[in-house]
Amino acid sequence: MYAIPALSTRFVPVWRxxxxxxxxxxxxxxxxxxxxPLIMLFxxxxxxxxxxxxxxxxxxxxxxAAGFVASSTMYAASFEALFSAxxxxxxxxxxxxxxxxxxxxxxxxxxxxMWATTKALAAGxxxxxxxxxxxYATSPLALAAIPAAVLVALAFGxxxxxxxxxxxxxxxxxxxxxxxxxxxxMLSGVFFPVAQMPDVIQALARALPxxxxxxxxxxxxxxxxxxxxxxxxxxxxxxxxxxxxxxxxLTRRRLLL
Amino acid sequence: MSVALQARGLRKSYGEQEVVCGVDLDVAAGECFGLLxxxxxxxxxxxxxxxxLIDPDAGSARLLGHExxxxxxxxxxxxxxxxxxxxxxxxxxxxxxLVVYGRYFGMRDAEIEARIAQLLEFAGLNGRxxxxxxxxxxxxxRRLTLARALVNDPQLLFMDExxxxxxxxxxxxxxxxxxxxxxxxxxxxxTTHFMEEAERLCQRLAIMDRGRIIASGSPRALxxxxxESQVVEVHGxxxxxxxxxxRALAPRVERAGETVFCYAEEAExxxxxxxxxxxxxxxxxxxxxxxxxxxxxxxxxxD
Numbered sequence: 001m002y003a004i005p006a007l008s009t010r011f012v013p014v015w016r017x018x019x020x021x022x023x024x025x026x027x028x029x030x031x032x033x034x035x036x037p038l039i040m041l042f043x044x045x046x047x048x049x050x051x052x053x054x055x056x057x058x059x060x061x062x063x064x065a066a067g068f069v070a071s072s073t074m075y076a077a078s079f080e081a082l083f084s085a086x087x088x089x090x091x092x093x094x095x096x097x098x099x100x101x102x103x104x105x106x107x108x109x110x111x112x113x114m115w116a117t118t119k120a121l122a123a124g125x126x127x128x129x130x131x132x133x134x135x136y137a138t139s140p141l142a143l144a145a146i147p148a149a150v151l152v153a154l155a156f157g158x159x160x161x162x163x164x165x166x167x168x169x170x171x172x173x174x175x176x177x178x179x180x181x182x183x184x185x186m187l188s189g190v191f192f193p194v195a196q197m198p199d200v201i202q203a204l205a206r207a208l209p210x211x212x213x214x215x216x217x218x219x220x221x222x223x224x225x226x227x228x229x230x231x232x233x234x235x236x237x238x239x240x241x242x243x244x245x246x247x248x249x250l251t252r253r254r255l256l257l
Numbered sequence: 258m259s260v261a262l263q264a265r266g267l268r269k270s271y272g273e274q275e276v277v278c279g280v281d282l283d284v285a286a287g288e289c290f291g292l293l294x295x296x297x298x299x300x301x302x303x304x305x306x307x308x309x310l311i312d313p314d315a316g317s318a319r320l321l322g323h324e325x326x327x328x329x330x331x332x333x334x335x336x337x338x339x340x341x342x343x344x345x346x347x348x349x350x351x352x353x354x355l356v357v358y359g360r361y362f363g364m365r366d367a368e369i370e371a372r373i374a375q376l377l378e379f380a381g382l383n384g385r386x387x388x389x390x391x392x393x394x395x396x397x398x399r400r401l402t403l404a405r406a407l408v409n410d411p412q413l414l415f416m417d418e419x420x421x422x423x424x425x426x427x428x429x430x431x432x433x434x435x436x437x438x439x440x441x442x443x444x445x446x447x448t449t450h451f452m453e454e455a456e457r458l459c460q461r462l463a464i465m466d467r468g469r470i471i472a473s474g475s476p477r478a479l480x481x482x483x484x485e486s487q488v489v490e491v492h493g494x495x496x497x498x499x500x501x502x503x504r505a506l507a508p509r510v511e512r513a514g515e516t517v518f519c520y521a522e523e524a525e526x527x528x529x530x531x532x533x534x535x536x537x538x539x540x541x542x543x544x545x546x547x548x549x550x551x552x553x554x555x556x557x558x559x560d
Contacts, residue, residue, distance in 0.1 A: 097344035
């Protein structure tokens with residue numbers, strides 16, 4: 001029940017199943033991942049950017065774009081680990097079919113986690129590509145934003161799967177989206193620098209995984225190594241590991257008992 | 258004869274309610290074994306315990322020689338499962354469903370693809386390899402689920418209500434295929450609440466109610482052991498008054514709604530009493546598994 005999740009390459013067929021579904025629905029999926037953040041980025045970046053002026057030595061557009069690489073990754077990972085995983089677990093009974101084969105729930109969950117990470121990485125990379133095409137990522141260090149996005153995806157994929165394990169329906173996810181993810185987006189320095197907020201809010205922000213993702217990605221895109229790189233990595237890995245462990249325990253409790 | 262499944266003292270509770278209360282099962286290799294019971298009797302939970310999908314509170318099971326749930330993975334590699342509810346992948350074609358499922362057994366794509374034609378032939382789905390799941394009828398989906406369960410060429414098949422919700426044509430086709438599978442030497446374990454299905458397919462069966470096995474044996478032996486061999490069903494105006502008369506002619510008389518069921522070894526006295534009573538309609542038939550089932554589990558509705 002509380003055992004550490006068994007990690008093995010048996011998750012690969014689960015990942016391949018999800019990939020095959022995605023391939024069939026790739027175009028609407030990419031448009032969905034990219035459309036909304038791009039509209040927000042251009043609207044806010046140019047509209048608000050005219051009022052905001054420079055932020056931390058870059059244009060507001062570049063500031064916001066870096067934040068959106070991290071937040072798009074967060075949303076894509078969460079969406080996959082919540083709504084899509086719930087469909088497979090509860091509605092389509094896909095997980096049930098898989099564990100009737102010589103597979104375990106741990107294999108299924110690891111497959112879900114890796115898939116959520118993959119999809120989120122793809123969403124983050126789409127944003128990164130846009131940022132690069134617009135000329136806001138010229139340093140080779142910008143490439144390091146890719147592994148940074150992987151960490152963000154792992155953290156939110158793991159947390160999302162834990163929420164999925166206790167969900168009784170799709171509506172349950174609106175609590176998480178509204179009460180957790182949306183405030184986190186506001187507090188994590190996506191839209192405005194955290195440094196201008198009161199100390200207590202800043203302290204709160206530093207406890208949030210998205211904050212560390214945003215700081216890391218923004219610094220890397222501007223061509224500078226983040227000041228607290230190891231802290232960022234440790235916090236995101238901590239959320240990822242704790243989230244996935246919790247997801248495993250809660251899902252076992254839901255389905256194996 | 259080798260043993261396909263042996264379960265001893267399986268128990269499982271959910272909250273206050275004990276769903277499986279000390280179940281023993283023995284299934285020999287090559288036989289078709291039926292687990293019968295009304296809704297909520299604990300059949301599906303028992304199957305899941307035997308497959309190692311849920312952990313028992315007490316008891317043990319050996320499946321194809323492997324301790325379950327500790328080594329359930331090794332056992333399930335040689336097992337096929339037809340679950341009660343449709344779990345086909347709606348986004349995939351028929352063939353993709355088989356390929357994706359075969360991969361869970363560690364099979365290579367080429368290996369699975371080599372089996373597809375044969376599996377579709379068996380399932381009566383020739384030419385449907387590239388059909389989308391939404392275009393299949395209920396019977397076709399059920400047959401595809403059966404084909405999917407056979408993708409790893411299993412020794413043993415678990416089927417949870419394989420024909421529930423199917424029309425008679427579709428049901429007969431499934432029955433015919435299941436017989437074919439036993440003829441090939443595979444072991445079948447199925448749950449059902451269709452007595453006709455159990456009677457036709459199973460060499461041995463166990464009747465389960467409220468989490469316990471209340472009777473087991475071959476269908477014929479169970480009927481002759483537990484129940485009178487002849488049944489006369491009577492209905493029509495005056496059937497109530499006839500009931501009093503019937504009590505003298507048959508050892509067991511029961512009423513369900515408008516119908517009186519008379520159970521006896523010798524039906525002639527009952528039939529003689531009914532002749533000439535045109536207001537009463539009656540049917541004389543040999544006792545079947547359904548009569549046994551109703552005797553053992555009662556006539557009350559289960560929800």
